[in-house]
Amino acid sequence: MRRTGSSMLGRTGEVMLAATLLLASEAKAQTSGDGISNLLGNIFSGQKPGTPAQPQAAPGPGAAPPWSGEDGASGHPLMTASAIREAAANFGNCVAAMWPDAARRHISQASFQRFTAGLEPDLRIMDLMDSQPEFTKAIWDYLDILVNDNRLAKGREILARYKPQFDAVEKAYGVDRYIVASIWGIESNYSTMMGDRSVLNSTATLACIGRRQKYFRDEFLSALEILHRGDLRPEQLRGSWAGAFGPTQFMPTAFKRYAVDADGDGRRDVVDNPHDLIASTANNLKKDGWQTGATWGYEVVLPAGFNFMLADRAKAMTIAQWRQLGLTRAGGKPFPNPADKAYLLAPAGAEGPGFLMLQNFRVIMRYNPAEAYALAIGHFADRLRGGAPFVQPWPRQERVLSRAERLELQQLLARRGFYQGTPDGQLGGRTREALRGFQASIGAPADGFASSDVLERLRGR
Incomplete structure (x- = not known):
């Protein structure tokens, strides 16, 4: 859904999520991911084209902070302070130059002029786009915040209030109502936290400034199409800094692909419109491959001495094959379909619970490619359905590594030949694979979990 937000919100396979990721899910702050944050306002007030953009003075109490005026942390040439200022000075010309593309999309000149009048570059977005958070949240803390009693109570109210709409949508699309309600709850806390930036202004800024202009040009033009067609009014088209909007956070291009007029x-x-919202979200999941009547996955208990090299999205096997390796369903429940194919996820390593993930989990990850997000959606849906909390405990005694420690861990892994990338402090799939290699070399469980203990062992070699 939030394809940009997805890439910004997290990387597939992360076992720890940035604190901004947590805030993103709470306040629709990509992503993604790769975090998306709707925190701040524009830094310009009547900035004229051709006038060099400069950071403003510190804002007053309660005001949104301005752009830092610093180079972006990514090191991309288009994210240097000088490049940002130069592009901001040309912002008006950049927007005007998109008129031919808008015309090819059958947007009238009147609509183009009306909706682009008054747009100004929001340079604070450059800081958000290239932010490198220092602290992280453990996956269990992430789940604790997203799957809580208050949100569950709101979800049950929503399911009861819009039962006719959920009935109709479930029949038409074959998508589980609890999953749709879960996405609604986790993305915007049931429409109470959707972001308040102008989607048109944000996407115009990103289409003209920064390192992803081609991508956001399409988002900006798609936002213009939405307004020209009259599906939404400008005051409705508000959301995150990356352009995700609405209770389930559509990007403009995703809206074009999946939004439906249900009523x-x-x-x-x-x-x-709740009916359009529920149907459009279900249509998104259906078109991404949702399997009607199937669940997303199962919590499982792993046997002693398990080979964690098998905990890999690329190593799917049938449930029957996993059972032969000693995996059992948590709580002693049977697996209903032994022929189903699943992959094993161990997000907290050998000391935490394991999960067998089915096709529908992969579909949720197409909505947002962070495994912790998809796990939260699946678990929240099960709880709305009346299911119990996870059976096995999380290793809450584990200390979360700071960004400096994560960088050091990657550097030490690289020094020993296990990590081939450029250290960036992000614990993605490449880091997990490197950790597994190191753990296997010292005879430890190769679970790829970035604990303080494994960092100490790297330091000591």
């Missing part, structure tokens, strides 16, 4: 009123209103 036949001639508009696809995924912001204020």
Whole structure:
């Protein structure tokens, strides 16, 4: 759904998520991922084209902070302070130059002029785009915050209030109502935290400034199409700094692909019309491959001495094959379909619970490619359905590594030939594979979990 947000919100296979990732899910702050944050306002007030952009003075109490005026942490040439200022000075010309592309999309000149009038570059987005958070949240803390009693109570109210709409959508699309309700709850806390930036202004900024202009050009033009067609009004098209909007956080291009007019009123209103919202979210999941009547996965107990090299998205096997390796379902429940194919996820390593992930888990990850996010969605849906909390405990005694420690861990792994990338402090799949290699070399469980203990062992060699 939030394809940009997805890439920004997290990397597939991360076992720890940035604190901004946590805030993203709470306040629709990509991502993604790769975090998306709707925290701040524009830094310009009546900036004229051609005037060099400069950071403003410190804001007053309660005001949104301005752009830092510093180079972006990514090191990309388009994210240097000088490049950002130069592009901001040309912002008006850049927007005007997109008129031919808008015309090819059948946007009228009147609409183009109306909706682009008054747009100004929001340079604070450059800081958010290239932020490198120092602290992280453990996956169990992430789940504790997203799957809580208050949100579950709201979810049950939503399911009861819109039961006719959920009934119709479940029949039409074959997508589990609890998954749709879970996405609604986790993305925006049931429409209470959707972001308040102008989607048009944000995507115009990103289409003209920074390192992903081609991508955001399409998002900006798609946002113009939405407004020209009349599906949404400008005041409805508000959301995250990356352009995700509505209770389930559509990017403009995703809206074009998946939004539907469920009630036949001639508009696809995924912001204020519950029927359109529920149907459009279900249509997204269906088109991404949702399997009707199937679950997302199972919590499993791993046997002693298990080979964690098998905990890999690329190493799917049937449930029957996993059972032969000694895996059992948590709580002693049977597996209903032994022929189902699944991969093993061990997000907290050997000391935490394991999960066998089915096709529908992969579909949730197409919505947002962070495994912790998809796990939260699946678990929240099960709880809304009346299911119990996870059976096995998380290793809550584990200390979360700081960014400096994560960088050091990658550097030490690289020094020993296990890590081939450029250390960046992000614990993605490449780091996990490197950790597994090191752990296997010292006879430890090769679970790829970045603990303080494995860092100490790297330091000591």
